[in-house]
Amino acid sequence: xxxxxxxxxxxxxxxxxxxxxxxxxxxxxxxxxxxxxxxxxxxxxxxxxxxxxxxxxxxxxxxxxxxxxxxxxxxxxxxxxxxxxxxxxxxxxxxxxxxxxxxxxxxxxxxxxxxxxxxxxxxxxxxxxxxxxxxxxxxxxxxxxxxxxxxxxxxxxxxxxxxxxxxxxxxxxxx
Numbered sequence: 001x002x003x004x005x006x007x008x009x010x011x012x013x014x015x016x017x018x019x020x021x022x023x024x025x026x027x028x029x030x031x032x033x034x035x036x037x038x039x040x041x042x043x044x045x046x047x048x049x050x051x052x053x054x055x056x057x058x059x060x061x062x063x064x065x066x067x068x069x070x071x072x073x074x075x076x077x078x079x080x081x082x083x084x085x086x087x088x089x090x091x092x093x094x095x096x097x098x099x100x101x102x103x104x105x106x107x108x109x110x111x112x113x114x115x116x117x118x119x120x121x122x123x124x125x126x127x128x129x130x131x132x133x134x135x136x137x138x139x140x141x142x143x144x145x146x147x148x149x150x151x152x153x154x155x156x157x158x159x160x161x162x163x164x165x166x167x168x169x170x171x172x173x174x175x
Contacts, residue, residue, distance in 0.1 A: 021083045027074045032058055033066025033113055034105075035091065036074065038081070049091040051084050052121035053105035054149045055114040062140040066113040069139075073107060074098050093120075112139025115148050 025046070029037030033055025036048050055066035074096070081094040096104040108114040109126050112133035116126040134141045147155075 022080060023083070024078060024080050026078055027076060030067055030071040030075055032063065033070050033108065036070065036096070038079065047091045048081055048094045048096060049087055049089075050105050050108070051093050051095045052117050052123055052126055053108050053114040054117040055108065056140060057149050057152055060147065060149065060152055061143060062113065065139065066108065069111060069113045070104070070108065074104060079104075109133065112136075112141045114140075119150075 023040055025038035025040045027036050028039045028045070031037060031047065034050040034053050036050070038046050038048055040046060055070075056063040058064070058067075077098055079096050079098045081092075081096045083092050083094050085093045087093055098104060105114070106126060106129060109116055110129045110133060116123075116130040118127060133139065140146050
């Protein structure tokens, strides 16, 4: 019984924090498919990283398409967002809603312009929407070879490390 009370208390605190963290803002910029710039009621600019979705990076196939899709949906519009956390780049991770409570991350995944970021989400519905987009070959799923953004970023980091090691070796050889 104590455990149940504890769980209910934790859930209540979580729900109250979600309600308290609701912010209304206007989208004034699109950095990429899953990152937007907003202006709140106090004229503060904030960068929001969309929760539960990961879109192709700018240098990846469909990176520009994902950015354009997000822009078409929310640029210049009033949105409501709920902060879920912050990332190492000091961006707010947020669930963003627009036009009659449409969930932006869901729309991106549904149309094939992003992956369900399952590492940071337990919303199984997003996984189902991704599977449907894949089977319909929508957006980035229209090609035969798609590389998730997290795998692409990892490969770039490894290539950078290898390049740095090679430069160090060349410097040592020239001594």
